[in-house]
Amino acid sequence: MKGCHGGAFLARLLASCAAVLPVTAGCGDDDASTVRSYRVAKESPPGSTVGLASAEPPTATLAWELPHGWQQELSTSPGSMRYATLWVGQGNERLETSIIALGGDAGGPEANVQRWRGQIGLAPATAKELGQQMKKLVARGGAEGWLVDLVGAAPEGSSGPPLGLLGAIFPARDQTWFLKATGPQPLTDRHRDAFIALCQSVRLDGGSGG
Numbered sequence: 079m080k081g082c083h084g085g086a087f088l089a090r091l092l093a094s095c096a097a098v099l100p101v102t103a104g105c106g107d108d109d110a111s112t113v114r115s116y117r118v119a120k121e122s123p124p125g126s127t128v129g130l131a132s133a134e135p136p137t138a139t140l141a142w143e144l145p146h147g148w149q150q151e152l153s154t155s156p157g158s159m160r161y162a163t164l165w166v167g168q169g170n171e172r173l174e175t176s177i178i179a180l181g182g183d184a185g186g187p188e189a190n191v192q193r194w195r196g197q198i199g200l201a202p203a204t205a206k207e208l209g210q211q212m213k214k215l216v217a218r219g220g221a222e223g224w225l226v227d228l229v230g231a232a233p234e235g236s237s238g239p240p241l242g243l244l245g246a247i248f249p250a251r252d253q254t255w256f257l258k259a260t261g262p263q264p265l266t267d268r269h270r271d272a273f274i275a276l277c278q279s280v281r282l283d284g285g286s287g288g
Contacts (some may be wrong), residue, residue: 161178163177178257187254197260200231224246
């Protein structure tokens with residue numbers, strides 16, 4: 079009799095476990111899936127989509143007057159940091175100006191000028207040198223920023239002229255706008271006045287130009 083009672087108890091226990099096990103396994107799978115999804119989201123680099131073509135509307139839009147003889151094309155690529163490309167001239171005489179917007183202060187104006195210096199073969203500048211190279215600019219529409227005019231090194235392996243870089247940085251409410259043209263120094267010298275006029279025409283709509 080004890081053996082029978084023990085066998086019946088064991089049978090009931092096994093049946094109960096069989097009913098519970100599938101539910102437990104299902105919950106475990108759901109939990110694992112949830113954890114995996116959460117980790118992927120957390121590990122995604124912040125600010126990976128920082129262009130104006132992202133899903134979030136810009137806090138401020140940039141407007142400008144195109145210099146005489148220049149052309150432009152607005153970006154239509156979702157997720158692109160480049161808002162527009164402006165250019166003047168053709169072939170080897172073509173100078174392009176990129177206009178991009180990055181979130182927040184984008185590292186600050188000084189850090190970006192240092193980055194630009196590296197792009198044209200210059201060593202990092204001292205704080206004093208940066209102060210001399212970054213000229214305060216107040217556009218006609220009230221937008222405030224910095225104007226930069228750099229001369230770098232000749233491209234590696236080239237006997238041509240050094241690279242020149244014309245740049246402008248305009249902080250807005252939650253973004254920073256960058257205008258930059260890079261090319262052989264004679265080309266940037268030729269279009270310097272037009273580039274400065276472009277920057278002076280900039281207007282920030284819907285954001286603070288400080």
